[in-house]
């Protein structure tokens with residue numbers, strides 16, 4: 001008989017080294033809750049991360065994990081998923097890791113609809129390297145290299161990942177454990193590329209986008225009537241995601257922006273293999289024949 005594991009059963013015996021009050025604590029609590037709710041065996045989960053405070057998250061959980069190079073979690077996760085599509089593969093990353101150095105990988109994993117779940121712990125700052133602005137930092141944010149405040153307009157993670165063709169895009173907030181666990185569950189359950197932006201404050205360095213700031217500001221777009229099947233409305237809502245940076249009355253939208261259905265990359269790969277090869281694994285002659293130029 002299968003015994004359902006509790007969230008604590010998914011934790012490793014390594015204690016997090018994060019600062020007291022870091023939003024990332026809530027993320028691993030919600031993630032282990034989602035694993036437990038989904039009844040996932042730890043040996044079937046692989047978490048891949050880059051470099052950053054956020055990218056340490058896999059260390060504190062019991063499932064398999066690969067701590068890769070800065071910005072390189074997505075290609076490693078894609079390789080793992082394609083080698084063994086039966087695994088649940090996650091990327092646990094940060095706003096710097098994903099949208100600065102790793103940004104070139106995002107459109108390709110999304111447009112190919114590779115069945116992985118990307119969880120971006122977005123604190124709008126580089127925490128690990130002690131306070132530099134990131135692509136998601138708001139204008140005017142002070143950092144150790146921007147003593148007069150950032151003059152860069154911020155990147156919009158939700159609109160970007162929607163435009164790249166992700167089939168699941170959501171935003172949640174580290175101060176709302178129930179909402180986070182629910183969104184993680186939905187993202188992992190989704191067949192295809194799923195992206196979750198988690199607003200996860202860094203109380204040590206980002207003194208603006210704090211738990212206090214988000215309190216009473218987040219609004220669940222699904223409770224307000226947004227249908228996640230509506231891609232155009234999702235884009236419209238996403239374009240207003242950062243309004244609160246410029247307008248103190250604007251809400252911070254959380255919830256599922258978009259959830260669509262599209263054949264996944266590994267399904268397509270399987271279909272092509274079945275069509276062109278006798279055994280699923282091409283022979284050398286079949287590969288040579290397949291490489292000859294031909295009309296579509």
Ligand SMILES: Cc1ncc(C[n+]2csc(CCOP(=O)(O)OP(=O)(O)O)c2C)c(N)n1
Nearest residue numbers: 051052053054070094095096097126127128
């Ligand atoms: C190739 C390379 N360049 C730069 C760094 C330095 N570095 C380490 S973590 C990091 C930023 C991490 O920011 P983020 O992903 O937002 O994570 P956080 O610490 O904020 O959770 C940088 C620039 C590095 N480790 N490797």
Ligand code: SF4
Nearest residue numbers: 018019022053127202
């Ligand atoms: S520096 Fe910021 S992101 Fe890093 S552990 Fe401390 S609070 Fe968390």
Ligand SMILES: [Mg+2]
Nearest residue numbers: 094095123125
């Ligand atoms: Mg960060």
